[in-house]
Amino acid sequence: MADTLQPEADENWWRGAVIYQVYPRSFADSNGDGTGDLAGVRSRLPYLAELGVNALWFCPWYPSPMADGGYDVADYRDVEPVFGTLAEAEKLISEALALGIRTIIDIVPNHISAAHPWFREALAAGPGSPARERFWFRPGRGEHGELPPNNWPSQFGGPAWTRTTDPDGTPGDWFLNLFDSEQPDLNWNHPEVRAEHEDILRFWFDRGAGGVRIDSAAMVSKDPELPDLPDPSAGADAVLAAHPYVDRDELHDIYRGWRRIADSYPGARILVGEVWLPDAERFARYLRPDEMHTAFNFDFLACPWEPARLRTSIDTTLAAHAPVSAPATWVLCNHDVTRTVTRYGRADTGFDFATKAFGISTDLELGTRRARAAALLTLALPGSVYLYQGEELGLPEVEDIPLDKLQDPMYLRSSDTNPGRDGCRVPLPWGGSASPFGFSPAGVEPWLPQPADWASRTADAQSADPASMLSLYRAALGLRRAEAGLGDGSFAWLESAPGVLAFRRSPEFVCVLNLADSPAELPAGTEVLLASGPLTEGRLPADTAVWLRG
Template sequence: MPTETSVPAETAQWWRDAVIYQVYPRSFADGDGDGIGDLTGVRERLPYLAELGVDALWFSPWYASPQADAGYDVADYRRIDPAFGTLEQAEALMAEAHALDLKIIVDVVPNHVSDRHAWFQEAVAAGPGAEARDLFWFRPGRGTDGELPPNDWQSVFGGPAWTRTANPDGTPGEWYLHLFAPEQPDLNWNNSKVREEHENVLSFWFDRGADGVRIDSATMPAKDPALPDFDPDAPPVPHPYIDRDDVHDIYRSWRALAESYERPRALIGEVWLADPVRFAHYLRPDEMHSAFNFDYLNCSWDAAELRRVIDATLAAHASVGAPASWVLSNHDVTRHVTRYGRADTSFGLSLRQHQVLTDLELGTRRARAALLLDLALPGGCYLYQGEELGLWEVEDIPDELRQDPIFHRTGGTDIGRDGCRVPLPWSGERPPFGFSPEGASAPPWLPQPQRWAAYTAQAQSGRPESMLTFYRTALGLRRSERGLHGADFGWLPEHAPGVLAFGRGDGFSCLANLSGTAAPLPADADVILASAPGFDPGAAELPDDTTVWLRRR
């Protein structure tokens, strides 16, 4: 493995204000023409990502998997899924990214593995009472003949969280727990072998050059061993499987491992919690370095609500000395161009909106304004592939082509997440829009809308008012603007309700107008960048749904 050299502390802690771009490998770029994105496609597009101006790439799972849940059902962490490539290609990709000064974050899924994982296959074959079954949550059923699940827990994806197995002789057997799909059996973190294996997996990827890990469903690995029934309308304290105190032991061990490297690796958590105090526990100095800010993602396009979330975020992170993060979209949520074009601009997993009237022109204007607001706040920022092209949620995918288990397990009641996972458009006038090479043997794994012809990276490159040019400009200025680094932040008092106005130091300030009408601009400041295309930097007023960066004279 490559020898590490000492680096300054501010460089070693790159995650504190990094812009991190999420690569969803299946949908980013297809290098071999089979309709599925792969590592060859990513490697070909690394110069594009470097030119965009991001600091790091986060890869959704690229490991060997049956793909029952888009790779979040991992069968082997030490192999790359053949649909994506090989381990050697992953190592080459990381080296090439590092040569372009791009950090690499890989995804780890501690709550569960695939039902094709060697451990689970052995556990099922071994039968009740076997040592292999203690790596999971196997239990006898309730009822006269064990025909009922061990408790009433429900899957995140809909339906019961238990599936019954057959004994080696073919008779009905024990049940196993899966808080997600049946193909994703939950691991028993009370077993030391589970803990040891995951630390070995982290070392495996850190040693090969990964600069950090993103931790999927980070609040869920620890379970109440009594497996009590759970009424979500009258939750017990503590919760039987979310945010239990003992989950923090896992991340303390991981932090010690990450810190053992001369160039410390970053731990970044997917932490869905409403309580900011409990959220901050994951970011204590001996646990994770950073976590996704879902309160901000869920927030409606409303100045008062955004200010409340920003204040709560900064306070919670300051209490543990951790950097805040800001995110608008990812592979699990409706793209924010679509959300911001609706009457209800908030997002919640339990209230996923589909086929709701959407004004994409309004959503795009707000998305541009939201980007400048995000990039001006202290901390790190996460971008989801395709948002730099202004892509929207594709909601008219035919039912027979949908692949998300949420769609199938809810009988279509929840249309699922496929709409934000449609392959990216790179060039050309018709699908596959350069996603696959010319003469590809298969169409993209999800259909692309014809309207994306005007939204390809090729079509937008060099156009001064395009979304892609706007992202490149904003990210470049963020990197060079001294006022946008560090923790300095303060609200400015002189602006009307509906306008978010704050300063960051070195004379830098940001104004975001969500008031519904034009708002005055300060006379003693120059416009550095505006979100609205064609904005006159000498204007006296800021239009609605527009953000500007200013420098005080």
């Protein structure tokens, strides 16, 4: 375990960090109510320290009606009672720092919960009131205002507008909600909205938070005229160039203000953006020295398990970051995405929200072999890495959750066609032979059901197995800390056979990944440090990666 960490220590820690994503509802339940909580996380801090991560990123832990898993925030300065208390969060931040682990909290600037005092005030105040100016209230189109104000779609399906009811019971104005109807969008042209979020940053930095992850960071600002979306027939580039709420130029001034606040605290308090943009040059603008520190690399996350596509994604990512001297981030999965071992075992190994469906077959043995190789690939690339809870256990997507147990609005709004994201949010198995597998006290039913066959996938079982996914991650993270050439730094491709990716990170460190159908020769004069699977007579089998010295 690391010595007690001072927040001001190592101002460049974020450039090569391994950051573990915690989905609080599903990590560990300390009080037996079937839902994970912050006390549960505190009890597992030694596990996270032994794993070797540098920081924890928490999905929202604030008071929330949970219409969208906590991304509908009712109060940014407190903790959801199901998860604990503000004092518990402060203890967690402090205790994690004592183990050398920083805490990154989630900020959701695009919208708040319909239960937030601001929105309740806006509804009560009525049309034309100052309280409604913090949001996007508009009269509807059509003869009686019965149509939404424009053609914007919700990210969860259906229109992005919800109609209110006036005090006399008649239909009233509409309000914008790019996500769920319980998540009204904020108007970032309003000075109170901006001031409020800047104060929220200070609130959590004052409590020792090492950074914030910014949800839907490129969608926050809207064209005040609220025009219809451009005709898709114009092409994706033309649509994005004239998009009324994605990647608008005024966003950068917002995040420069946030960066000034972060930089006013000792050490590096980082800003991490969730920025989904296909244009690499536009993406890089968010990472200029006076804006965000890093942003998620979704191109790599969604990339199919194909050598040419992976190499192109890596090259594109590094090229986009180079002009602004920002480190790349690498991630295989998160709380929104089909788990890696399931995705990599399918005919289509990429990821797209639009293609999620029930009944897609997968080969978990193949997917697990590829996920092990992908772990070594990502941990060897230059920059920082995000590890979603349960990936270190090789957990698959749970695809047979009873329909009446599903809670994700993505499923609920899809007319039962999209399975949603609950399958990657099933509570973690810690030990034992039957559910709840140590997630909750024995006999307690978790908030989402766990598969009955997860006994071999528990953390306890894998700790005792040197060939397990957990053992592989522990070994890889240990080597990553020990090898000076890993994390942030140089990168160079090496000549390799077709279907093989090979690169050097330092004069002594080489990573080779074989995506061809037959075993590949290893570079001459090298020594194996770690392999994702057994070698075949000194050769690297298909869907296997290896770290080498020499």
